[in-house]
């Protein structure tokens with residue numbers, strides 16, 4: 001490869017000059033401010049309040065004002081309305097009745113609490129980014145709707161992070177629309193998230209990315225070892241489908257297994273997260289989820305959207321999905337004293353930085369293609385023009401075929417095609433859109449143009 005880069009440098013030097021790149025590595029003051037405002041103390045208070053409802057099991061009491069899932073969701077909605085007052089944040093319930101199924105013993109109303117912050121740029125308002133946590137909880141028996149199920153980590157941690165982001169970010173403006181969602185019935189089969197994702201699909205909504213935060217509460221594993229320096233970001237490659245879509249077939253044909261929409265989104269999240277939250281690693285795990293486990297990103301993946309899962313680095317299984325009890329002198333159960341509130345705030349900051357960066361940036365370029373008619377060692381990339389008024393131009397990024405992340409970038413200005421003096425067969429290319437402030441979109445993978 002080194003030889004090829006020497007040739008590239010010479011060839012690039014001969015290319016016509018383009019306008020200067022608008023500082024794509026620069027930190028945005030607005031994002032720094034948002035990251036700073038995220039408060040571990042408020043996150044802790046939210047989690048302790050959620051735990052106070054005793055159980056948030058999906059089939060638990062909905063009448064009481066102090067116990068059960070009904071009281072919990074009314075409190076979440078009231079909190080979001082309170083902190084969103086005077087901002088454009090729109091808070092509502094998204095409700096449906098789930099019929100009897102494997103984990104639902106009687107028809108049950110499933111209610112998501114959804115807070116939408118509409119984008120302020122007409123060209124971007126239809127582009128949405130969704131961030132979620134699930135507020136329902138469970139204990140050892142997933143059908144036990146009355147026993148204590150504090151769910152302090154699984155998933156009051158994700159719920160509190162999402163509420164904190166909504167409250168902080170509602171005061172700021174973004175080009176694209178942000179949806180802060182706390183969902184129900186994750187433990188009963190991802191029912192709340194699936195209902196919302198299905199409506200989005202039916203309405204043909206442009207969800208450019210979705211993150212679920214599920215079990216982001218603790219920095220300690222079951223041996224007591226602490227690691228508060230990273231978070232796992234699960235990112236699917238190719239989806240498991242009976243019949244592969246055209247997009248998936250193209251990825252397979254061209255070796256693009258590591259360039260699915262979710263992987264491109266994960267690279268963008270890592271870039272933004274690590275830029276704004278120093279000394280904290282976004283550890284991309286190239287998997288849909290942990291072995292045989294799942295989460296609320298899956299209903300989005302199954303509908304063709306890019307979706308990711310944030311989870312703490314090493315889970316302590318004594319403190320999730322377990323009745324509260326003492327065994328051999330060890331207190332078991334998902335209790336608030338096992339959370340690390342500074343750690344949760346770091347994960348919330350990574351989410352907020354990534355969401356802000358994505359919602360300030362232009363959309364990822366569409367219809368990116370590589371011309372294949374001529375057999376040649378240069379690469380001719382073409383794409384459709386973006387429509388945002390603050391677009392500065394495009395960046396071509398590339399990496400070795402064995403590399404996980406982009407290694408090189410070149411700003412090429414406001415054009416819709418560019419020839420790179422490098423072979424499409426020897427590296428992976430992506431095209432990104434950049435705005436005048438230096439906000440960069442995720443990369444788009446070029447399909448072959450025959």
Ligand SMILES: [Zn+2]
Pocket residue numbers: 134154155186214215
């Ligand atoms: Zn969970």
